[in-house]
Amino acid sequence: CTVIFTRLATKDLHKPISILFCNLAVSDLFTSFSGFWISVLFITNPDITIFGSKDTLAPYALYTTSILSTIYNLVSIGVERYLAVAKSMRTRFRVARNHSIAVVFINWLLAFFLGCLPLMGWNCLHKEEKVSVLYSPFCVDYLIFISIPNVVAAFIIPLFTYLRIIIILRRRKLRMKACGQATGTYKSAETQVARTSIFIWLLALISYAPFFAGVIFDATNQRCHIDLYPGVYIFRNCTAVLITINCLGNPLIYTLKLKTLGAKLKALSCLSVGRVRACAI
Numbered sequence: 484c485t486v487i488f489t490r491l492a493t494k495d496l497h498k499p500i501s502i503l504f505c506n507l508a509v510s511d512l513f514t515s516f517s518g519f520w521i522s523v524l525f526i527t528n529p530d531i532t533i534f535g536s537k538d539t540l541a542p543y544a545l546y547t548t549s550i551l552s553t554i555y556n557l558v559s560i561g562v563e564r565y566l567a568v569a570k571s572m573r574t575r576f577r578v579a580r581n582h583s584i585a586v587v588f589i590n591w592l593l594a595f596f597l598g599c600l601p602l603m604g605w606n607c608l609h610k611e612e613k614v615s616v617l618y619s620p621f622c623v624d625y626l627i628f629i630s631i632p633n634v635v636a637a638f639i640i641p642l643f644t645y646l647r648i649i650i651i652l653r654r655r656k657l658r659m660k661a662c663g664q665a666t667g668t669y670k671s672a673e674t675q676v677a678r679t680s681i682f683i684w685l686l687a688l689i690s691y692a693p694f695f696a697g698v699i700f701d702a703t704n705q706r707c708h709i710d711l712y713p714g715v716y717i718f719r720n721c722t723a724v725l726i727t728i729n730c731l732g733n734p735l736i737y738t739l740k741l742k743t744l745g746a747k748l749k750a751l752s753c754l755s756v757g758r759v760r761a762c763a764i
Contacts, residue, residue: 484512486734499583500563506587507556511730513549517542518727533716535619537608540601543618547629548598550726553733554637555590557687561644568648597629616711617701617719630698637687645683682736690729694722 486508490501520542525532531539563583607614607622615621697719704711 484508487512499580500560500567502580502583502587503556503560503563506590507553507560507733510549510552510556511733513545514553514730515727517546517549518723521546521723533619533712535608535614535621537620540606540608540620543621544599544602547601548594551598551629551633552590552594553729554633554691555594556587557683557733558636558640559586559590561641561683565644565648568651601625615701616704616707617697617715623702626698627702630695634691634695637691638684641683641687682732686729686732686736690725690732693718693725697722 487505490505490508521532521539524539524542528536528538563586601621605622605625606620608620613623615623615626618626700715
């Protein structure tokens with residue numbers, strides 16, 4: 484909410500990358516909200532989150548939609564950063580604000596379509612065959628359908644884009660060094676990109692790898708709910724906690740670390756304090 488408020492309150496942050504940052508914050512907010520919804524259902528009636536119910540279908544669909552939107556936003560940010568660094572090699576193409584808005588619209592459209600498939604009928608409410616043990620009433624084939632390609636996209640595409648950015652910066656630094664020019668700026672940028680990409684990979688690995696492992700276990704498991712209680716469901720809850728940690732980590736890595744956003748947030752707080760003092764006087 485802090486990222487969204489700062490983004491909307493400052494007009495000079497209306498840049499293509501800032502739009503993607505704000506959309507990432509919205510996705511994380513939806514993930515946290517849907518996770519809270521599922522937690523309330525678990526507190527009021529724990530059995531429906533184990534054996535599945537029609538009441539859990541909508542929050543699980545919203546949870547899936549928000550997670551998919553977060554993944555697509557992370558991939559979009561990586562691609563945008565790569566195009567921003569490589570634009571000197573492609574002077575005819577430049578990422579504009581309209582491009583970012585179109586990407587945001589496509590990300591949400593795709594996330595809503597894939598996430599709401601269980602609400603359209605792809606669920607196991609009225610059949611026991613291929614029902615997910617961890618995420619009832621979802622079907623196992625649906626979880627495999629959405630998890631495998633999206634996990635591959637979340638790991639492979641950012642890896643390619645950030646490695647390419649590091650390679651481009653290193654090549655430019657070597658060229659400037661060969662010409663006898665100062666390379667401090669490129670060295671600093673290369674270090675910052677490398678450090679950020681490592682944080683991104685570690686956060687994504689810690690957050691989504693256990694969930695993917697749970698889907699694989701769900702697909703190969705032949706036992707019923709009672710046989711797996713409570714250990715496997717504790718593991719499922721831990722995967723949800725890790726995804727929530729990812730929602731907390733994304734603003735720290737992508738937005739709150741930015742000096743511009745931090746300065747704007749500080750300026751807004753000072754402005755609000757000044758208004759309060761003026762009203763008091």
